[in-house]
Amino acid sequence: MAESVVFDLRSKFAPFLLGVGEEIEYIRDEFERMTAFLRVADAMEETDPELAVWVKQVREAAYDTGDVLDMHVLLLGHHHGNGVLGFLRKVALLGDGLRMLTLLDLEGTQLEAFPNEVVKLCHLRHLSLRRTNLRTIPKSIGNLQNLETLNLKHTQVTELPDEILKLQRLPNHDNNNGIVLREVGKLTQLRRVHILKLRREDCKVLCSSLEKLKNLRSLYVSAIQEDEIIDLDSLSSPPQRLRMLWIIGHLQRLPRWIPSAFNLIRVSLWLSKLRDSDPLRSLQDLPNLANLEIFKAYVGEELCFKAGTFQNLETLALATLEELIWVRVEASSMPRLKNLFLVKCKLMEEVPSGIEHLTNLEKLDLSGMPDSLISRLNRDLQGGDYWKVSHIPEVCIGIWKDDDWERSFLS
Structure with missing residues (x-):
């Protein structure tokens, strides 16, 4: 029944409508008028389209009035007794009424x-925590499925x-x-x-x-789909404290600011x-880069790690590079x-x-690599060019089997 909208509104705020002055008395009278109108309208709404429009407008007015009273009650909570936390505890105890x-x-x-x-407050649409001393937002924020705006400006x-x-x-909005x-x-x-599901236009x-x-x-940063282009060149300079960077999506080129991101330790x-x-040109001189992962990120036959580059790199992963044939490591690269x-x-x-130049290499992991490469490596370990790989303590071979990698070790 349409009348129930106003009835719920009245019962919701009944404790605050008693003895609080002429303004609240005015609101009480407005509730009475709304209730009387809707009592008659309920019986006629289905047969009179024009009346149905009026019912809709009155119903929306009731909702708007509820929002105004929400603010009135919150102001009372700010300025009386136990403060805002005390008020919120009362809200939690009052059931579905104030939880609206x-x-x-x-x-x-x-x-x-x-x-x-x-x-x-499962119906909460707008939450402002601006200019508070708040430091963290809990995972339970995900419960507020109706939340439309969250203001955290000037918080910690x-x-x-x-x-x-x-x-x-x-x-x-479309945007x-x-x-x-x-x-x-x-x-x-x-x-x-x-940032997930990023579109190029954003x-x-x-x-x-x-x-x-x-x-x-x-x-x-992750694109909305694999072929969506991510263009970060509009960033004139990187945040100077940036330490870790993940980019998942199609890049026409690496962002121009990468070489000046001196604090990057992982890309x-x-x-x-x-x-x-x-x-590799944009990455090779980053002074603190320790971890580099290139997964299905390069379309070309050769990668060359030039002499004197990647001076602090400790972990390198090259994965699913479908056209890659050769990797060359020059002396004094990746020491x-x-x-x-x-x-x-x-x-x-x-x-x-x-690879013999990588004298500090502790682990070589080869997973899903061609049989011809593994066979040649076996021959090297048993004689052949043993000197190229003899300095590596652990050589691991991975084979995809039963939805997992099955690993063995060469020695």
Whole structure:
């Protein structure tokens, strides 16, 4: 019944309508008028289309009034008795009534921890925690399935849980991703950013936001689909504290700012399909790079690690490079390399030329590599060019079997 909308609204706020002045009395009278109208309209709505429009408008007015009273009650919670936390505890105990709150503005309160009571407000659409002392957002934020806006500006929040991705109720725009990415730039204390399902048209907005994140340490960017191009060139310079970078998606070229990201210690490129004749050029002089992963990220026959490059690299993984035939390692390249993974590079028939220069190599892992490469390596270990690989303590062979890698060791 349409009348029930107003009835619920009245019962919801009945405790606050007693003895609180002329303004509230006015609201009480408005409730009475709404109730009387809807009592008659319920009987006629189905046979009178014009009346149905009026019923809809009154019903929406009731909802709007509820939002206004939500704010009134919250203001009472701010200024009386036990403060906002005490008020929220009362909300949690009052059942479905006050849990119908759709807007919660806690701006400027002395919150230091996210109130557990908030995640029980299942109808909440707008939540502002601006200018609080909040430091973390719990995983339970994912319970607020109706949440449309979350304001964390001028808080101490530096990370967002993955559960934030469950919140699908963004404004009904074609460019929702752009709106969200623009908001990321307001969280200036963020240290980790994970962007999933990125579209090419949103890359400039993302870059604009990233330029504001001076404390960013870790950036993970994944395209909406494998062939979607990721263009991060609009970022004029990288966050100077950036340490870890994952890019998953088609790159026409590596971002121009990569060589100046001096604090990078890990770079992981997936599905990049780079065709640059020298894709390593942008990475080779990064002074702190210790871990490099290139997974289905290069389309070419040869990779050359030039003399004097990758001075602090400790782990290198080359995987599913379908056109790769040769890998060359020049003297004094990768002098600290400890772990080398070659995975599913089907055209490679030899271990990297110059592997003997990697004197600190502790592990060579060959998984899903051609039989011809494994056979030649076996011959080297049993005589042949034994000197090329004799310095490697562990040589591991991986074969895909029963949905897992089955590994054996050569000696």
